[in-house]
Amino acid sequence: MRIESLGRRALYTPTTHGDGGRAHRARYRYAAAMPKPPAAAPCPCDETRRYAACCAPLHAGEPAATAEALMRSRYSAYALGLEHYLLASWHASTRPAALNLAAERPAPKWLGLKVLRHEPDGDRAQVEFVARFRVGGGSAQRLHERSRFVREQNRWYYLEGQIGD
Numbered sequence: 001m002r003i004e005s006l007g008r009r010a011l012y013t014p015t016t017h018g019d020g021g022r023a024h025r026a027r028y029r030y031a032a033a034m035p036k037p038p039a040a041a042p043c044p045c046d047e048t049r050r051y052a053a054c055c056a057p058l059h060a061g062e063p064a065a066t067a068e069a070l071m072r073s074r075y076s077a078y079a080l081g082l083e084h085y086l087l088a089s090w091h092a093s094t095r096p097a098a099l100n101l102a103a104e105r106p107a108p109k110w111l112g113l114k115v116l117r118h119e120p121d122g123d124r125a126q127v128e129f130v131a132r133f134r135v136g137g138g139s140a141q142r143l144h145e146r147s148r149f150v151r152e153q154n155r156w157y158y159l160e161g162q163i164g165d
C-alpha cells in the first residue's frame, strides 16, 4: 500500500539531477501517451466536470494554472494510475524514485476528492483536501492532507504533505 506516498516525505534521492530537465520532459511525453478515459467521461477529481476539460490537458503536459489544479490533477493521476505524471509533477528535491502503483494488490479505488482550502502565496501554495478511497472489500477511508507546492519556471510542483485531522 502506498497511499501514504500522497503525502509522506520522499525517502529517496532525486534521479534527474544534471540532465537539464530532459528526463522530466520525457516523462510528460510518456504521460501523454498513456491510455485515458473517453473524452466525455467524468473527471476523477470532480464528477461534475468532464475529464477532457479538467485534468486531461495537465496529464498531457500543460502547466497547471494553480497549485489547486495541480493537486486535482495528481489526485486524478492516482485514480488513473498515471505514475509518470505523479513523478513528473513532484519536485525533484522530494520526488521518490518510483511509486510502483501497478504493483499494489489490491489497488486502492479512489472514491472522491474534496478541496477544503487553497492558500496561494507567490510561488508557494498550500492545498488542504480530503481524498476518499477503498482498498479491496474494506470500508471507505479518508485521507486528510495539507500539501505544499512550489512554482518554478511557471510550473507548479508537489513538495510534500502533512497527513492528519
Ligand SMILES: [Zn+2]
Binding pocket: 043, 044, 045, 046, 049, 051, 054, 055, 056, 072, 073, 076
Ligand atoms: Zn479533474
